[in-house]
Amino acid sequence: xxKTILRRVLIMIPEIILLSILVFLLAxxxxxxxxxxxxxxxxxxxxxxxxxxxxxxxxPWYQQYWNWVVHLFHGDLGxxxxxxxxxxxxxGDRAVNTLWLSAFTMVLTYMLxxxxxxxxxxxxxxxxxxxxxxxxxxxxxxxxxxxLVIGLWIFGYVFxxxxxxxxxxxxxxxxGVLSSRLEHILLPGLLGxxxxxxxxxxxxxxxxxxAKHSDYVRxxxxxxxxxxxxxxxxxxxxxxxxxxxxxxxxxxxxLNGSIFxxxxxxxxxxxxxxxxxxxxxxxxxxxxLVLMFGILNLLGTLLSDIILGIVDPxxxxx
Amino acid sequence: MNKTxxxxxxxxxxxxxxxxxxxxxxxxxxxxxxxxDSGRAKLTEVYKNPDKASKSANAKSTLKVAxxxxxxxKGVTEPTLADNQEDSNVFSPGGNGNLFNVNKNYKxxxxxxxxxxxxxxxxxxxxxxxxxxxxxxxxxxxxxxVEYPYEIIASPKSTxxxxxxxFERIEGMADxxxxxxxxISGFTYPDGENGKKVVIQLNTLSxxxxxxxxxxxxxxxxPYHHYKGIAIDKLAASDQVRKNPLFVxxxxxxxxxxxxxxxxxxxKYYWGKTPKVKHITINVVxxxxxxxAIQTKKYDFTTPGxxxxxxxxxxxxxxxxxxxxxxxxxxxxYFGFNVGKYDTETQKNVMDPKAKMGNKKLRQAMMYxxxxxxxxxxxxxxxxxxxxxxxxxxxxKYADKSAKGFPHNEKKANQLLDDAGYKKKGKWRVQPNGKxxxxxxxxxxxxxxxxxxxxDYLQRWQKVGLNVKMATGxxxxxxxxxxxxxxxxxxxxxxxxxxxGVSSExxxxxxxGEDAPFNMGHFVSKKNTELINSLNNKKAWDDSYRTQQFKKxxxxxxxxxxYVATDNSFDWNPVNKRVKxxxxxxxxxxxxANLSLTSSKIQ
Numbered sequence: 001x002x003k004t005i006l007r008r009v010l011i012m013i014p015e016i017i018l019l020s021i022l023v024f025l026l027a028x029x030x031x032x033x034x035x036x037x038x039x040x041x042x043x044x045x046x047x048x049x050x051x052x053x054x055x056x057x058x059x060p061w062y063q064q065y066w067n068w069v070v071h072l073f074h075g076d077l078g079x080x081x082x083x084x085x086x087x088x089x090x091x092g093d094r095a096v097n098t099l100w101l102s103a104f105t106m107v108l109t110y111m112l113x114x115x116x117x118x119x120x121x122x123x124x125x126x127x128x129x130x131x132x133x134x135x136x137x138x139x140x141x142x143x144x145x146x147x148l149v150i151g152l153w154i155f156g157y158v159f160x161x162x163x164x165x166x167x168x169x170x171x172x173x174x175x176g177v178l179s180s181r182l183e184h185i186l187l188p189g190l191l192g193x194x195x196x197x198x199x200x201x202x203x204x205x206x207x208x209x210x211a212k213h214s215d216y217v218r219x220x221x222x223x224x225x226x227x228x229x230x231x232x233x234x235x236x237x238x239x240x241x242x243x244x245x246x247x248x249x250x251x252x253x254x255l256n257g258s259i260f261x262x263x264x265x266x267x268x269x270x271x272x273x274x275x276x277x278x279x280x281x282x283x284x285x286x287x288x289l290v291l292m293f294g295i296l297n298l299l300g301t302l303l304s305d306i307i308l309g310i311v312d313p314x315x316x317x318x
Numbered sequence: 319m320n321k322t323x324x325x326x327x328x329x330x331x332x333x334x335x336x337x338x339x340x341x342x343x344x345x346x347x348x349x350x351x352x353x354x355d356s357g358r359a360k361l362t363e364v365y366k367n368p369d370k371a372s373k374s375a376n377a378k379s380t381l382k383v384a385x386x387x388x389x390x391x392k393g394v395t396e397p398t399l400a401d402n403q404e405d406s407n408v409f410s411p412g413g414n415g416n417l418f419n420v421n422k423n424y425k426x427x428x429x430x431x432x433x434x435x436x437x438x439x440x441x442x443x444x445x446x447x448x449x450x451x452x453x454x455x456x457x458x459x460x461x462x463x464v465e466y467p468y469e470i471i472a473s474p475k476s477t478x479x480x481x482x483x484x485f486e487r488i489e490g491m492a493d494x495x496x497x498x499x500x501x502i503s504g505f506t507y508p509d510g511e512n513g514k515k516v517v518i519q520l521n522t523l524s525x526x527x528x529x530x531x532x533x534x535x536x537x538x539x540x541p542y543h544h545y546k547g548i549a550i551d552k553l554a555a556s557d558q559v560r561k562n563p564l565f566v567x568x569x570x571x572x573x574x575x576x577x578x579x580x581x582x583x584x585x586k587y588y589w590g591k592t593p594k595v596k597h598i599t600i601n602v603v604x605x606x607x608x609x610x611a612i613q614t615k616k617y618d619f620t621t622p623g624x625x626x627x628x629x630x631x632x633x634x635x636x637x638x639x640x641x642x643x644x645x646x647x648x649x650x651x652y653f654g655f656n657v658g659k660y661d662t663e664t665q666k667n668v669m670d671p672k673a674k675m676g677n678k679k680l681r682q683a684m685m686y687x688x689x690x691x692x693x694x695x696x697x698x699x700x701x702x703x704x705x706x707x708x709x710x711x712x713x714x715k716y717a718d719k720s721a722k723g724f725p726h727n728e729k730k731a732n733q734l735l736d737d738a739g740y741k742k743k744g745k746w747r748v749q750p751n752g753k754x755x756x757x758x759x760x761x762x763x764x765x766x767x768x769x770x771x772x773x774d775y776l777q778r779w780q781k782v783g784l785n786v787k788m789a790t791g792x793x794x795x796x797x798x799x800x801x802x803x804x805x806x807x808x809x810x811x812x813x814x815x816x817x818x819g820v821s822s823e824x825x826x827x828x829x830x831g832e833d834a835p836f837n838m839g840h841f842v843s844k845k846n847t848e849l850i851n852s853l854n855n856k857k858a859w860d861d862s863y864r865t866q867q868f869k870k871x872x873x874x875x876x877x878x879x880x881y882v883a884t885d886n887s888f889d890w891n892p893v894n895k896r897v898k899x900x901x902x903x904x905x906x907x908x909x910x911a912n913l914s915l916t917s918s919k920i921q
Contacts (some may be wrong), residue, residue, distance in 0.1 A: 085393070085560065093576050157616075164616065165578070165611075166575060170573055170579035242564070264604070266575035266602050276389050281797055
């Protein structure tokens with residue numbers, strides 16, 4: 001297995017290099033540059049040129065790429081043109097916010113979706129199954145940003161139960177910061193979980209239904225194993241296989257962020273950073289983020305394969 | 319509040335805002351704006367709260383302020399390096415380093431952090447810092463702090479976009495900018511670097527120097543003792559600027575949550591009036607939810623300078639317990655015509671006599687064809703109205719109140735086109751030489767309102783027989799739009815809609831001058847150059863002459879119709895009735911220190 005992992009990691013290297021070149025070229029191919037449209041009209045034409053020159057925007061693309069790679073290997077992702085700070089710091093700040101919210105949402109989603117999927121599968125075709133299926137379809141059909149706006153309006157503004165903006169209160173100090181953070185992610189996290197269960201519930205439900213009719217379950221029943229144990233030890237575990245395959249992506253996807261949640265809750269995270277960097281041609285941020293997302297995706301695939309290999313001996317990789 | 323707003327090319331977001339937001343009054347009338355334009359709101363710039371301030375509310379309650387914005391703020395506290403309005407807004411209780419006090423016309427007056435004296439014989443500007451001026455760490459504000467912003471801006475390694483050729487009137491500035499010298503020779507300190515006096519030697523003075531926001535004398539200080547040792551290209555990213563900044567205003571920063579909020583308490587070293595409110599927080603609130611946030615009384619007011627949309631005004635204007643307060647905005651939307659090119663060798667704009675849009679009557683006809691009054695009645699929500707000239711009415715003294723601009727007149731538009739030889743041939747008019755005429759209109763993607771506005775323009779032009787189409791077939795993404803317009807020569811866009819935020823000193827050289835790179839339509843004429851130059855020539859030291867020349871320039875630009883302002887708007891704020899002392903006037907130099915609260919809870 002270690003050999004396989006090593007082989008996969010080695011294959012990733014040319015993939016990442018290719019990805020980085022593509023990302024770099026595509027970012028540069030967009031019309032405009034970081035100084036387009038937002039320059040102070042006081043600046044002389046010479047100053048605009050000067051700023052572009054000192055930022056290397058007139059260098060040939062391969063030279064710009066090479067400079068970027070060299071800096072990258074020194075741990076320097078460059079300076080954001082928009083934020084005037086190191087890209088690594090900027091991403092670091094936003095990644096923390098995004099991780100808090102994503103991890104919280106993911107835990108809640110699994111906590112909600114797994115029992116629901118199991119319960120629906122167990123009671124296939126009966127009332128609980130129908131109710132759960134309707135719930136997942138309804139939540140799947142409503143655009144998420146609508147849910148966020150309505151949720152914020154009702155629970156944030158009308159009932160005043162939750163904070164409505166930001167990731168932490170400006171007045172929180174010491175341990176209060178931690179509780180304030182939790183308080184701030186509660187509403188977007190709950191909404192994200194309540195309205196993001198469809199995939200897991202459906203996978204879980206269909207796996208449970210499949211497993212229920214499988215030979216090993218029939219054998220266990222004939223041996224007189226109690227129903228509770230059959231579900232606990234046989235059906236539930238085996239039904240988790242596709243969910244486990246999702247796991248790798250879910251973990252590496254924690255950093256992707258959500259543009260809707262972040263915008264509506266004024267929650268500074270990775271999603272908003274990415275969109276803003278594209279809008280303002282903040283090349284250094286765009287390239288760093290796309291490369292990071294690309295690497296995380298590759299790692300996600302590997303992680304999913306490894307998890308599958310561990311949990312399912314039939315497809316163990318070696 | 320930052321008095322010296324600078325000129326900015328307005329981004330897509332801002333233009334959306336500018337389009338939906340709007341415009342301003344009849345020229346900065348302190349009491350009430352004119353109601354000549356139908357449907358325009360009657361906003362005052364002061365909220366005269368009759369209630370008594372409460373000592374306990376001031377001491378124990380938090381003044382909650384919202385910064386309406388869809389993106390996190392950038393966190394650059396140093397005004398020379400910040401290049402966006404939201405940073406200025408969220409750090410404004412700290413004073414934004416403002417050096418001078420101004421009167422209602424943005425003229426620099428004595429009594430601020432420093433006073434300014436112009437010596438026209440010696441061509442010097444003497445800046446004298448008040449004796450008790452201190453930074454929020456207790457360190458005195460000294461002469462070097464006045465000079466250091468120029469070094470930050472002009473350093474060859476600077477990341478600041480504020481440098482302009484105008485600064486080169488200061489002796490030694492050009493050499494410093496080119497890296498030939500380590501100091502700017504034009505700065506001298508009669509009492510030493512740690513003294514209170516700075517003398518700036520220029521090659522010539524300009525009447526615009528009497529006003530804050532001019533392009534020659536920088537209007538803020540920088541804490542040299544705090545920044546010392548940090549390379550200028552690393553300054554914007556440094557902790558001194560981002561995490562532990564110093565301020566000279568009434569409040570000091572207690573806590574900063576990156577991109578989302580700032581928290582303030584009184585600066586005990588402040589030289590001016592002691593602030594009454596003991597605690598202030600400013601939170602970024604999405605523009606999607608700002609209306610609801612105000613309606614549910616989560617905030618006392620929105621930041622002065624923060625963008626409030628016209629649709630928000632519609633939703634909030636009748637709100638109980640909130641007063642709508644507004645001042646004409648330092649911005650305007652405009653049409654520009656492509657009539658030439660930018661010569662990169664001479665670095666000057668050049669008119670092309672054969673340009674498609676080179677005919678004055680064609681341009682005038684297009685302006686008479688559109689109906690800004692109707693559009694503003696429909697979409698302005700009372701806070702936007704048709705502009706009459708390129709000087710926004712906030713400049714009470716300089717804006718030409720007698721100008722009529724281009725009120726909708728289809729008959730006149732047709733007449734002008736007929737007179738100019740643009741005869742109809744089938745459905746569309748053709749050029750005087752008989753060739754087909756297709757005009758490409760460039761505009762940026764924006765809100766549903768801006769989309770409807772652009773469609774209305776197209777229909778109005780088509781109604782007078784002009785075949786006008788959207789350049790590239792649709793509205794353009796902001797970067798593509800400016801990328802196209804900023805090319806030295808382009809023929810994709812013949813007429814464009816854009817917006818400018820302007821400085822509190824309205825000289826238009828940087829926007830419409832012969833060598834201005836932002837003169838994106840490339841309009842140049844001998845008379846335009848003469849008129850613009852006359853705004854700051856020797857005679858212009860006489861205010862009445864300068865005012866007269868400003869009016870002549872506006873009249874000339876309206877006649878030429880190469881750039882035509884389309885609408886002005888109010889900068890407005892909802893203010894809760896527990897707030898006392900809310901005054902948006904430029905002359906209210908101590909905005910934050912003048913605020914107090916009449917009750918402990920937002921009412």
